[in-house]
Amino acid sequence: MMALITASILLSTPLNASVGRACLEFYSGQKAAFHRAQLVKDFLHYEVTNQIDRQEFVRGDIQTGRPNRIVIEFENSKLKFLNDVLNDKDLITSIDNFANSYILTRIKRWIYGHFDLGVSFKTYTDGKSLTIIIDARQRFTEADLERVDAVFEKFQENLGLMLKSKKLFRDSDKIEEWFRMGVGRTADEAYFSARISRKLSGPNIVTHYSNPLVQKKLTTLLFHAEDNRQRIAKIPELSSLLQKEEMTGNLVPKLELFEILRKISDPEEVRKTIQANLHIDITKDHSELLSIYAEIVDLLNPKFFVVDQTVVTLENAVNGGIVIDRKGMGSANQLATAIAAAKASSPFEFLVYNRMEEKKVTDEISLYRKTMETEWGAKCRGDDCVIEDLSKIDIPSFLNSPLIKGQRVVVIPAGIEQSHHRSEMSTHGETIEKLFVKRLIEGLPTQDYKNLTFAINFKTTNMNIGAVELIVNPIGPVLDVYLQQKIRDSFSAALIEFNDGRAKQNKPSTYYPYGVKTL
Numbered sequence: 001m002m003a004l005i006t007a008s009i010l011l012s013t014p015l016n017a018s019v020g021r022a023c024l025e026f027y028s029g030q031k032a033a034f035h036r037a038q039l040v041k042d043f044l045h046y047e048v049t050n051q052i053d054r055q056e057f058v059r060g061d062i063q064t065g066r067p068n069r070i071v072i073e074f075e076n077s078k079l080k081f082l083n084d085v086l087n088d089k090d091l092i093t094s095i096d097n098f099a100n101s102y103i104l105t106r107i108k109r110w111i112y113g114h115f116d117l118g119v120s121f122k123t124y125t126d127g128k129s130l131t132i133i134i135d136a137r138q139r140f141t142e143a144d145l146e147r148v149d150a151v152f153e154k155f156q157e158n159l160g161l162m163l164k165s166k167k168l169f170r171d172s173d174k175i176e177e178w179f180r181m182g183v184g185r186t187a188d189e190a191y192f193s194a195r196i197s198r199k200l201s202g203p204n205i206v207t208h209y210s211n212p213l214v215q216k217k218l219t220t221l222l223f224h225a226e227d228n229r230q231r232i233a234k235i236p237e238l239s240s241l242l243q244k245e246e247m248t249g250n251l252v253p254k255l256e257l258f259e260i261l262r263k264i265s266d267p268e269e270v271r272k273t274i275q276a277n278l279h280i281d282i283t284k285d286h287s288e289l290l291s292i293y294a295e296i297v298d299l300l301n302p303k304f305f306v307v308d309q310t311v312v313t314l315e316n317a318v319n320g321g322i323v324i325d326r327k328g329m330g331s332a333n334q335l336a337t338a339i340a341a342a343k344a345s346s347p348f349e350f351l352v353y354n355r356m357e358e359k360k361v362t363d364e365i366s367l368y369r370k371t372m373e374t375e376w377g378a379k380c381r382g383d384d385c386v387i388e389d390l391s392k393i394d395i396p397s398f399l400n401s402p403l404i405k406g407q408r409v410v411v412i413p414a415g416i417e418q419s420h421h422r423s424e425m426s427t428h429g430e431t432i433e434k435l436f437v438k439r440l441i442e443g444l445p446t447q448d449y450k451n452l453t454f455a456i457n458f459k460t461t462n463m464n465i466g467a468v469e470l471i472v473n474p475i476g477p478v479l480d481v482y483l484q485q486k487i488r489d490s491f492s493a494a495l496i497e498f499n500d501g502r503a504k505q506n507k508p509s510t511y512y513p514y515g516v517k518t519l
Contacts, residue, residue: 065185184209320390
């Protein structure tokens with residue numbers, strides 16, 4: 001029990017942003033509409049780093065530490081908050097591009113102006129975060145790093161003031177605490193330092209991998225990951241939820257268990273969901289152990305470096321478009337990290353194994369993206385893809401593609417004039433699909449739904465108002481009467497739940513079911 005308490009304290013997140021009514025009214029109001037539109041216009045497609053920059057970065061020896069090298073990881077720790085409140089992918093991408101551009105420009109200018117070391121830069125950004133490798137002829141001392149700390153704090157303050165001046169946030173929002181920075185001698189060291197910085201309360205500080213606090217945190221995370229894994233492996237009731245890691249034979253959770261654990265954190269809800277979806281009864285103590293283990297593994301996930309950073313947006317989808325979200329990649333990442341942690345006996349070994357396992361997942365994503373782009377003309381970024389011209393796509397053929405099996409699909413019709421509305425409606429569709437699937441799989445055996453593919457098809461061109469159709473593609477046997485009714489009921493209930501949630505946020509919507517179409 002003491003280990004569970006210690007791990008719970010370790011995982012506590014002090015960086016909470018309030019989502020009260022006043023906050024929601026401000027962010028959803030019209031007063032900042034002009035500034036938001038201008039920011040999206042200027043920064044949605046802004047390339048903080050281009051493809052050549054990213055190719056040189058990824059091909060370089062980014063995981064070898066050198067005394068004449070420092071690596072900086074800069075990230076937005078409030079992405080989930082912004083997604084929940086703003087509900088606008090294009091705007092969030094634009095905010096991050098603006099912030100990354102600002103910080104990169106300031107750091108380069110300051111380094112060139114204060115270090116006569118013949119410095120060179122390698123840069124990488126994925127829209128959510130920025131990685132900067134600075135190589136010099138001479139070694140960077142700890143005193144040099146302290147100088148970087150001091151100026152970064154000022155950069156943060158200025159960044160917050162600039163975003164507030166654009167009327168994107170309230171004066172009371174502590175934007176200067178949203179962005180975090182980690183520093184190390186390798187890309188992974190900087191990344192994990194930044195992740196640990198998320199867990200530190202108060203004004204932003206630059207976290208160094210060499211800092212004993214970071215070393216202790218990482219060692220402690222690995223200790224608790226292994227301690228919890230061993231506890232889980234000894235529980236007979238959980239044996240059917242575990243799989244063997246090949247090299248050591250150590251047991252780690254299966255992919256379907258991680259799919260539950262990364263979406264739900266409350267132990268009682270975890271217990272109920274495992275019972276409903278996987279039909280296995282476990283105790284609340286066991287679900288608490290699983291939840292804490294999954295949170296630790298999530299903190300240990302590595303950063304993925306992808307060269308092609310195509311902006312996936314429906315901005316040009318005047319003829320309608322499709323958004324495809326590949327499910328399960330987050331869970332695959334967690335499983336890969338769990339395997340690496342189960343192999344490792346030290347932080348150094350963990351970083352090595354973590355990269356080896358990460359490459360397997362990255363290779364799978366790369367193959368998926370290339371096939372989507374070749375076969376369907378999609379534009380992809382990571383595991384998210386969009387098709388910008390619905391008129392060129394036969395929906396039944398598309399949903400019958402093996403690539404689309406089990407993915408989250410949202411269809412946006414032609415005739416929506418404002419690109420902002422197309423973007424926001426696609427996020428509405430994704431949320432509706434999640435609510436629908438959550439209801440559908442409760443109490444259903446896995447084999448009843450694992451071969452089903454669903455698409456949310458908007459039959460309205462008006463955001464927040466109108467009919468929504470559910471398209472079902474059953475790959476395999478014909479749906480029985482019971483399952484057909486459960487699909488209809490779950491879809492209707494999901495729309496009601498979505499509308500109720502929007503009303504609570506003071507963003508009313510009145511979507512209603514157009515019907516369920518089975519291919």
